[in-house]
Amino acid sequence: MAKVLTPRAENYSQWYNDLVVKADLAETSAVRGCMVIKPYGYAIWETMHDVLDRMFKQTGHQNAYFPLFIPKSFFSREAHHVEGFAKECAVVTHYRLKNDPEGKGVIVDPEAKLEEELIVRPTSETIIWNTYRNWIHSYRDLPILVNQWANVVRWEMRTRLFLRTAEFLWQEGHTAHATAEEAMEEMNRMIGVYADFVENYMAVPVIKGYKTDKERFAGAVETMSIEAMMQDGKALQAGTSHFLGQNFAKAFDVKFANREGALEYVWATSWGVSTRLMGALIMAHSDDNGLVLPPRLAPIHVVMVPIYQQAAQIPGLVAALQALKVKLENRGLRVKLDDRDTVKPGFKFAEHELKGIPVRVALGPRDLAAGTVEIARRDTLEKQVVDMQAAEQVIVDLMEEIQRNIFVKAKAFRTAHTVNADTYDEFKAALDGGNFVMAHWDGTSETEELIKDETKATIRCIPCDAPEEQGRCIRTGRPSARRVLFARAY
């Protein structure tokens, strides 16, 4: 199997596209901007779903389901939402097809026009808060801690598999609270859940912080995000959590009677992550041979390959591998025995590397006679020959070791590519070098916009842990109280 991926150094963007398609994760479809998520890619997303869903339930949330469609007029109800939110949406105007009277095929029935157009949800704040009006009457009905797993559509002009697609899968939490403090706590809790998931399951280190006014979600009072570094030094926003204040409660007239019997508007949060996380996972760890998957999200943990010259050798090799397979499965690992006789071991090895299977076990007649087995790890490509009796424990330990190692490696990479800049020249050079840049900024949207226009860098966030430090804005020289995180971003 020849090298199938464009090397990262040659063209990072092409490498990513090659990888997504060649590793059978996703592909483009006949519908512009919409992707097909293939079984191998979907299996990773399913595991993400299951882990996150458990985390949401552990923090007291329940799932529900709201309509795919939103009446057009709902978007105008919250002024900032309609102003700031992209208007590229799929619009449903008719509800019937009919046979084309002039030939074969079908046409849209002009008589089946909707009175009010429906928008395929780009996000569900409006339809959900319209629903909450009937669910909330008193403080006893609060908090409402609801999450939805759903598809959403944003009519993006330039799309890339997983990173930016017209339709994508996501979850959106929408909570309602009696006090601002409680809602802000919820915003913080959920960005913490996301950081926990991305760091401990995806093995991608993140920087948690606050968005600037300019980058905030349309309709939010405060937006928090987690920002991850890809191998080209660009940032990818991996999750957001919003404190919506009373904006949607006011827009949809959602009030509750407090303990004293007075009516107040309800406080809100929303938070979400999407199939974009697949893009982050792929770009953070993978190499020129293919995917590198953290064991906690890998659909297959271990692949086994018998190596033989003659068919007569197969049964003995397969029996020994099968015995090890059962032991590993009993330890909770997902194991695949690749006994295809239509392709050679070298082809299989390349394919398993392309698909990022964390551990490969190879067994040949000489190993069998010697009571040994060869174990290769995907992250470092290192091989070791171990005693067959020791293999089970070695592999189980390797899972934790690989999970740890790829996180450490990604973190070291980020550390090596994060620099402080104190002048605009330093700043631009650091960006061009593929870095996260910690720099002072005067706090105005105007300067932020100016820097973006001149450098393509945006303020990814004001990190939660940014220390107070007096300085001067790299662009205007005006005073600043802390450095913020600048980067070019996906």
Next chain:
Amino acid sequence: MAKVLTPRAENYSQWYNDLVVKADLAETSAVRGCMVIKPYGYAIWETMHDVLDRMFKQTGHQNAYFPLFIPKSFFSREAHHVEGFAKECAVVTHYRLKNDPEGKGVIVDPEAKLEEELIVRPTSETIIWNTYRNWIHSYRDLPILVNQWANVVRWEMRTRLFLRTAEFLWQEGHTAHATAEEAMEEMNRMIGVYADFVENYMAVPVIKGYKTDKERFAGAVETMSIEAMMQDGKALQAGTSHFLGQNFAKAFDVKFANREGALEYVWATSWGVSTRLMGALIMAHSDDNGLVLPPRLAPIHVVMVPIYQQAAQIPGLVAALQALKVKLENRGLRVKLDDRDTVKPGFKFAEHELKGIPVRVALGPRDLAAGTVEIARRDTLEKQVVDMQAAEQVIVDLMEEIQRNIFVKAKAFRTAHTVNADTYDEFKAALDGGNFVMAHWDGTSETEELIKDETKATIRCIPCDAPEEQGRCIRTGRPSARRVLFARAY
């Protein structure tokens, strides 16, 4: 808590609507025909999802995800599909909104018109087979055993929560095979999986059989279904599995090279169940007090209520219940301790009955002193006082007993309401009596149509286990080789 449901005997249809809303399962939304599935209802659907998903994986299937939208022209590709399939679909014609220049709010941007309209998927055969063309080249690529969990939209004019909604949630399996035999086996396997699920988890007995030409899925060569009886004697189609022959392969030009190297069209199946199953679950078992849920699908298995006159009694009662709760949770049961002090026990009892919680445990000071506890089962409404030490095992056993009992009850009801009819008068009387009717039919679509027009009954299926029996069609008197299942249906 007063009776909140219209009694079944008074108005079965209203009873159902009351129940769905009052038990917090689902409600209508601001979008015509689209429902909101509330957390309690969604929790039941999630369990259905999880069980079915496990069954699909155990039978070798993988999940994937295909686009929400389908290009309009795809529908015309398979002639029977476009002819027979309902044309009530949501049609996307534009991709952008803009601010209304004449005032506030947004309007559809007339300049953002799509070249080809997109249909929100009513089912995905066309887009999936268009995708499979690139996945399938040789017999080695077969079979493809893929399932998708998704939302679909059919613009129904008259909608009812869960039973018929414009948007609903479902799964759709789409498999590709090298031979007709293998595809037919798959069709049979999957209708068997559905029957297993509906009988053993939903506790609803079903009749498995073949659809007539007239009732077959548009584009299918053979359709199998499982049919369940509701308490009003009407049938509800709970799942379908289709052998599609080579129809979609031909429409989308999907060929494979067989072992001899010759090109052949691929053979297909599709199969699905939807949130309609929620309607079947509710209607099959519930009573005038509310839901009756089979333990295997109940979000909460056991609810506990402390009964006290004075606040001082609470800690002792709660401690005793808490101890039992831990024991039950260790046995895998989901237990809720209802210690609200804002409502009386009678109110709680009614609410728990409305929500169909299989077992209720009540504990008062006298029970506590005597070392006993009161256990009530939802299906029969029977109560028993048992020794606190025995309670754990009694409740665990009750789960299996209730699961078994509601199935047996539903089956006995169906048996009592299934009759043979040999004349048209008998036939009509049996239908009016709320029965499934086994009757002879001459095998023509014309007669089937005539009977439907005259009686509103349709042939639900030709049961797989219908014995050969010579007879005469109830409507035309022409010869018939076996009885088929007629009923009025949802």
